[in-house]
Amino acid sequence: MRPVGFSTTPNLVLRLPMWRSRLMLFMLFFVFMLLLLRAFWIQGPGNAFYEAKAVRGTQRELELPASRGKILDRNGNVIATSLEAKSVIAYNDTVPDDLSSEKIRQLANLLQMNESDLRKKLKEERKQVFLKRQVDPAVAQQIKQLEIPGIGLNNEYRRFYPEGEAMAHVVGFTNVEDRGQEGMELSHEKELAARPGQRRVVVDRLGRVVEDVAIEQEPQNGKDLQLSIDSKIQYLAYNAVKNAVEEHHAKAGGAVVLDTQTGEILALANYPSYNPNDRRNLTGEQLRNRVLTDTFEPGSTIKPFTISTALEKGAITPNTNMVIGASYLIGPKPITDTHPYGNLTVSQVIQKSSNIGTAKIAMNNLSPEEMWNMYSAVGFGQAPKIGFPGSVAGTLHPYQKWVPSDQARIAFGYGISASLFQVARAYTIFARDGELVPLTIQRSSEVKPGVRVISAKTAIEMRSMLETVTEPGGTAVKAQADGYRVGGKTGTAHKLVGKGYGNSYRAYFAGIAPISSPRIVVAVMVDEPTGGSHYGGDVAAPVFSTIVSETLRTLNVLPDANIKQMVSDDVKVPVENQATGLKAQQVVLKR
Amino acid sequence: MNRATFTLLALLLICALSLVAAQQRARKLFVAIEQVQNEERRLNQDWLRLEYEQRNLSKSSRIRDTARNQLHMSPISPERTLYIKESK
Numbered sequence: 093m094r095p096v097g098f099s100t101t102p103n104l105v106l107r108l109p110m111w112r113s114r115l116m117l118f119m120l121f122f123v124f125m126l127l128l129l130r131a132f133w134i135q136g137p138g139n140a141f142y143e144a145k146a147v148r149g150t151q152r153e154l155e156l157p158a159s160r161g162k163i164l165d166r167n168g169n170v171i172a173t174s175l176e177a178k179s180v181i182a183y184n185d186t187v188p189d190d191l192s193s194e195k196i197r198q199l200a201n202l203l204q205m206n207e208s209d210l211r212k213k214l215k216e217e218r219k220q221v222f223l224k225r226q227v228d229p230a231v232a233q234q235i236k237q238l239e240i241p242g243i244g245l246n247n248e249y250r251r252f253y254p255e256g257e258a259m260a261h262v263v264g265f266t267n268v269e270d271r272g273q274e275g276m277e278l279s280h281e282k283e284l285a286a287r288p289g290q291r292r293v294v295v296d297r298l299g300r301v302v303e304d305v306a307i308e309q310e311p312q313n314g315k316d317l318q319l320s321i322d323s324k325i326q327y328l329a330y331n332a333v334k335n336a337v338e339e340h341h342a343k344a345g346g347a348v349v350l351d352t353q354t355g356e357i358l359a360l361a362n363y364p365s366y367n368p369n370d371r372r373n374l375t376g377e378q379l380r381n382r383v384l385t386d387t388f389e390p391g392s393t394i395k396p397f398t399i400s401t402a403l404e405k406g407a408i409t410p411n412t413n414m415v416i417g418a419s420y421l422i423g424p425k426p427i428t429d430t431h432p433y434g435n436l437t438v439s440q441v442i443q444k445s446s447n448i449g450t451a452k453i454a455m456n457n458l459s460p461e462e463m464w465n466m467y468s469a470v471g472f473g474q475a476p477k478i479g480f481p482g483s484v485a486g487t488l489h490p491y492q493k494w495v496p497s498d499q500a501r502i503a504f505g506y507g508i509s510a511s512l513f514q515v516a517r518a519y520t521i522f523a524r525d526g527e528l529v530p531l532t533i534q535r536s537s538e539v540k541p542g543v544r545v546i547s548a549k550t551a552i553e554m555r556s557m558l559e560t561v562t563e564p565g566g567t568a569v570k571a572q573a574d575g576y577r578v579g580g581k582t583g584t585a586h587k588l589v590g591k592g593y594g595n596s597y598r599a600y601f602a603g604i605a606p607i608s609s610p611r612i613v614v615a616v617m618v619d620e621p622t623g624g625s626h627y628g629g630d631v632a633a634p635v636f637s638t639i640v641s642e643t644l645r646t647l648n649v650l651p652d653a654n655i656k657q658m659v660s661d662d663v664k665v666p667v668e669n670q671a672t673g674l675k676a677q678q679v680v681l682k683r
Numbered sequence: 684m685n686r687a688t689f690t691l692l693a694l695l696l697i698c699a700l701s702l703v704a705a706q707q708r709a710r711k712l713f714v715a716i717e718q719v720q721n722e723e724r725r726l727n728q729d730w731l732r733l734e735y736e737q738r739n740l741s742k743s744s745r746i747r748d749t750a751r752n753q754l755h756m757s758p759i760s761p762e763r764t765l766y767i768k769e770s771k
Contacts, residue, residue: 574761
């Protein structure tokens with residue numbers, strides 16, 4: 093008998109069917125295949141999902157801040173700038189419900205809010221609530237120190253206007269989203285606006301930025317904007333208008349100062365005004381830029397244009413004598429003057445501001461078409477294109493529709509309307525020897541070529557006629573400026589109330605200075621003066637006088653008036669003037 | 684063969700370590716740059732604020748007020764002004 097080992101006992105031999113091991117092998121293979129496929133999927137087609145997941149854990153998008161452009165005056169002084177401010181946000185899921193009332197009181201104090209209002213805001217359903225926007229940096233720091241969970245600070249910019257009320261109508265203001273709402277802020281929104289950028293960074297486990305991945309959008313700061321306004325002249329114009337409005341208990345006032353050489357607007361003042369730094373009450377009347385958006389019947393200020401047309405035609409000369417009389421009947425109502433005159437020369441018609449004289453000159457010498465062409469050439473009936481929102485065109489009806497009484501009344505400024513700005517612009521033809529200058533609100537230093545409207549001879553004749561207005565016997569002796577020869581024209585217009593003329597007036601003065609070599613055109617308007625006189629010569633002319641003398645002094649213009657002058661060609665002169673014993677200021681004139 | 688393997692291994696190790704070191708340095712520099720950029724931003728903001736404050740202090744209304752009320756000065760008038768022409 094063959095010895096049989098225990099392990100080889102035939103009885104114990106397993107006879108497993110072959111398929112079982114095969115199956116096992118196949119299953120192992122199959123599972124490995126699955127794993128392989130999965131690995132292939134993750135590495136290949138399904139990769140993006142996992143990559144995104146990884147990126148989400150380690151990368152962040154950060155905003156790159158950009159600030160709105162500054163607005164500067166002609167000398168580079170800041171008149172609008174953006175400074176960092178914080179907004180206070182409450183993340184209401186994180187703010188604890190049992191926040192101590194002491195903390196709430198402190199927070200409400202810092203935010204200048206009502207305690208109950210603050211509580212209400214903290215109870216709101218929304219995830220995050222702006223408690224207050226544009227908080228002062230110092231206040232923001234104090235809020236941070238309160239360490240209330242769920243109260244966060246966000247970076248923002250806030251716009252500041254150092255000139256306040258004086259410049260308000262020129263620069264305008266922005267809203268809380270940093271978008272321009274009025275004035276230059278609105279009309280130059282595109283250039284001024286900032287575009288924040290975006291960057292992607294890698295952060296570590298603690299959230300610190302460790303690496304740049306990409307700058308997805310470069311931040312773009314807004315461009316700075318330099319205006320032609322001189323903040324000093326602007327301030328003194330504003331101040332002069334403000335004082336006049338208060339003195340005469342008027343409703344409103346406005347003034348504009350133009351540089352006749354460059355066509356720049358040096359000042360554009362309106363009163364009542366507002367403080368653009370305080371957004372709470374930026375509504376209503378005070379926002380109106382009356383100089384550009386209010387139209388009125390220009391009254392006597394239009395007479396120089398009517399008479400220039402006749403002078404240009406050669407129909408009259410400054411010395412032509414005319415019979416005026418007490419009234420002039422044309423149309424339904426006779427035309428009258430404030431004082432009856434017998435005979436006047438053309439020059440005196442301007443000086444005394446005779447309605448009858450002007451109407452007669454127009455009716456006897458001019459056709460409606462000729463008059464219309466002149467008014468239209470100096471810009472009446474067209475909105476000035478200087479990029480101010482809301483500039484109006486006024487009305488100048490087509491001459492075909494004029495009946496004779498229309499023509500006579502339009503000749504002295506009724507039945508036509510214009511803004512103060514248009515009147516000022518029109519007066520540049522007398523200052524620039526007959527050329528109308530294109531105006532700009534942006535800084536420019538070169539002398540601009542103008543468009544010729546009348547000949548230099550007519551312009552110079554008219555200039556000397558305008559000067560007589562401010563001389564004794566004229567309607568605006570009060571327009572005389574310290575040290576400078578000035579010329580201009582008063583205007584007093586009855587305001588239209590409904591369909592007729594009421595009992596309220598507008599007083600204007602538009603003029604040029606210095607007469608010997610005109611440098612500025614100034615137009616002033618006072619709306620509804622009530623205390624005492626309502627005449628342009630009494631109300632608006634003194635404002636003109638103040639603005640002219642102070643502006644010309646600011647611009648270092650040599651006085652041309654007949655005063656005891658101390659003009660020296662020698663630089664080494666004593667500062668003390670021996671004749672008067674007065675200490676003199678040294679002003680070096682650049683010519 | 685053994686020696687070559689060792690050399691390569693050593694090189695590999697050196698490379699790996701220097702990579703780590705370089706990475707570390709890059710991060711440090713990056714943090715430094717970040718800090719300096721933040722500082723730049725802060726200084727820029729400071730400058731803007733100071734510029735604003737300067738303007739606020741030097742605006743015409745304040746000068747006029749101070750000159751008139753505190754220093755008791757009066758506006759100049761042409762009669763009291765000596766004009767000097769600049770020689771060309």
